[in-house]
Amino acid sequence: MENVKHVKTEIPSLTETLGKDTTDTNIVTVKGQTYTSQFCVDDLKTISELYPDRRITRDFYRQHGSAPEAAWTGHFGNFPEFLRQSGLEHTRHANKIRNTAARHAAVDDLRKVSASRSELGTAYMRDDKFSRFKTMVACSDLHDEECDPFYLRVLCETIKDVNPDVVCLDGDIFDVPEFGKYSVDPREWDVVGRMQAGIDIIRQIREAAPNAQIDFIEGNHEARVVRHLLECSPAIKHILSGLHDFDLTKLFKLDEYEVNYVANADLFTFTDAQTRKEMTKNHKYYWGCVLAHHFPHGRNIGMPGFNGHHHQHVVWSEHNAHYGSYEWHQMGAGHTRDASFCDGTKWNNGFLVVMADTQTRDVVFDYSYVGSTFSLSAGKMYARKADEFSPALIKELDMRAANR
Numbered sequence: 001m002e003n004v005k006h007v008k009t010e011i012p013s014l015t016e017t018l019g020k021d022t023t024d025t026n027i028v029t030v031k032g033q034t035y036t037s038q039f040c041v042d043d044l045k046t047i048s049e050l051y052p053d054r055r056i057t058r059d060f061y062r063q064h065g066s067a068p069e070a071a072w073t074g075h076f077g078n079f080p081e082f083l084r085q086s087g088l089e090h091t092r093h094a095n096k097i098r099n100t101a102a103r104h105a106a107v108d109d110l111r112k113v114s115a116s117r118s119e120l121g122t123a124y125m126r127d128d129k130f131s132r133f134k135t136m137v138a139c140s141d142l143h144d145e146e147c148d149p150f151y152l153r154v155l156c157e158t159i160k161d162v163n164p165d166v167v168c169l170d171g172d173i174f175d176v177p178e179f180g181k182y183s184v185d186p187r188e189w190d191v192v193g194r195m196q197a198g199i200d201i202i203r204q205i206r207e208a209a210p211n212a213q214i215d216f217i218e219g220n221h222e223a224r225v226v227r228h229l230l231e232c233s234p235a236i237k238h239i240l241s242g243l244h245d246f247d248l249t250k251l252f253k254l255d256e257y258e259v260n261y262v263a264n265a266d267l268f269t270f271t272d273a274q275t276r277k278e279m280t281k282n283h284k285y286y287w288g289c290v291l292a293h294h295f296p297h298g299r300n301i302g303m304p305g306f307n308g309h310h311h312q313h314v315v316w317s318e319h320n321a322h323y324g325s326y327e328w329h330q331m332g333a334g335h336t337r338d339a340s341f342c343d344g345t346k347w348n349n350g351f352l353v354v355m356a357d358t359q360t361r362d363v364v365f366d367y368s369y370v371g372s373t374f375s376l377s378a379g380k381m382y383a384r385k386a387d388e389f390s391p392a393l394i395k396e397l398d399m400r401a402a403n404r
Contacts, residue, residue: 023357028074035071043067044086056088120254120261120369121284126213132359134287137162139351140170140294140308142334143221144198145190150388151349151370152201152335158368158377159208163352166286167205167212169259170331171219171294173402174198174252176250199253206257216252218263218282219294219309225251289323289361290354299328304363306331306354311347313367327365337372338392345396353378370399 001295027034028040043066048056051064057077062069076082083089127134139161142152159167176194206214226248249255265278283293291305299316304326311333319325332348349370356363368377372393375382389397 010322026075027072030068030070035067035075040067040072040075040082044082044088045070048086048088056083060348075229076185118264120249120263121215122260123254124213124258124260126211126258129165131165132357134166134356134358135162135164135354136166136168136286136290137164137169137351138168138292138306138331138352138354139334140331141172141219141311142169142198142201143172144194144201145337146175146335147201147333148199148349148370148388148390150202150338150375150382150384151351153388154368154370154375154377154382155334155351156204156208157380157382158351158353159205159212161378161380164209164212164353167209167214167291168284168286169202169205169214169216170292170306171217171282172221172308173201173216173219174221174225175335176221176225195251201254202257202259206259211393214257214259215284215292216254216259216261216294217266217284217294218261220279221261222252223265223279223282287356287358289356289358289363296330304328304356306352306365306367308333311335311344313348313369315367323361323363329365329367331367332369336390336392337391337396344392 027036029035044056044061047061047064051060054060061079072079072082076085080089137155139155143373174195175198176191202214202216248261252259252261254261262282264281264283280293280295280297283290283291283298284296289304291301291303293299293301293305293307295309296307298305299318302318302320303323306329308331310330312330313332314330316328317325318328329352331352332350334345334351335344336350337347337349338344351368351370353366353368354363355366366378369375370377373384375384
């Protein structure tokens with residue numbers, strides 16, 4: 001079928017013919033008057049010169065231009081292309097170069113923040129006691145306001161009983177979905193409340209372990225908050241830092257509760273894939289035999305350790321010549337077992353008590369599973385209180401009872 005150039009359908013009566021003149025130049029005939037593409041371009045340039053301080057829009061050209069709409073749409077298709085062909089807008093290629101340059105310029109600030117974040121991982125080191133055996137309590141994915149209160153109570157009581165050398169907060173202690181990819185009704189935003197809830201979790205953990213070293217490994221939820229402040233709200237960032245001396249340590253109250261913030265990932269990425277790759281660098285080694293990693297990629301490194309992120313407890317038995325037989329644990333979450341963006345009923349709640357022999361590099365993991373009604377942690381049994389049952393959990397238990 002022969003290709004035919006069509007004009008805008010809403011004004012078909014204006015166009016009579018579309019063809020070429022004797023010089024093989026494209027012309028559009030409207031009500032007996034012929035218009036070449038060069039005529040349209042020259043006319044648009046003239047309008048631009050007559051109004052140098054005015055942005056020439058489609059409606060403005062309709063009012064002041066000489067070429068009818070059917071003429072320039074017949075030649076260029078739409079007004080943005082009309083502007084580009086007239087040299088009044090950058091070409092697509094030029095815009096691509098400008099946008100790429102802008103993106104590279106934008107990440108310069110991210111590079112500075114990435115460098116400064118790397119210094120926060122050793123700000124409050126306390127694990128300096130000489131001891132062959134080291135203990136740690138590790139947890140992940142508490143998600144501020146979404147944290148299960150029963151989980152948090154068992155976690156803090158266990159920390160008090162174990163008195164660990166290190167407490168490892170293995171990422172996503174904060175949730176702040178307002179900065180995420182999942183749709184949140186702006187009328188339901190509670191950024192301040194969520195930040196305060198996450199900080200209150202850190203406060204309770206510090207009170208439970210006043211002498212322990214607390215390491216906070218940056219998860220993907222924390223990273224998206226930092227990146228959002230830098231990319232989407234640069235003016236707010238400068239106001240907060242310039243007028244209120246506000247920075248990352250104050251955002252998460254790292255100084256107040258003496259918490260190390262472990263963030264090895266660079267934030268100057270351009271794609272989601274690059275961001276995910278960088279986030280796998282957020283991890284920390286302990287005593288030469290334990291690896292704390294927010295993502296399951298850490299298992300590939302080949303040493304005892306754990307990860308969070310997936311809210312589901314999985315154990316892998318591994319072996320190599322250096323560590324012998326060892327385990328890698330994917331911890332359950334502290335997030336209540338319900339969520340609007342996935343089937344949270346499939347999640348597990350739990351955390352780890354870790355003991356390491358720094359001489360033999362043997363590591364023993366004691367996983368504390370936090371169940372629907374009770375938990376057993378560090379040899380002590382806990383029962384869920386009446387006010388610690390969420391509506392979703394009550395509904396689930398009722399359904400399970402009905403199926404028995």
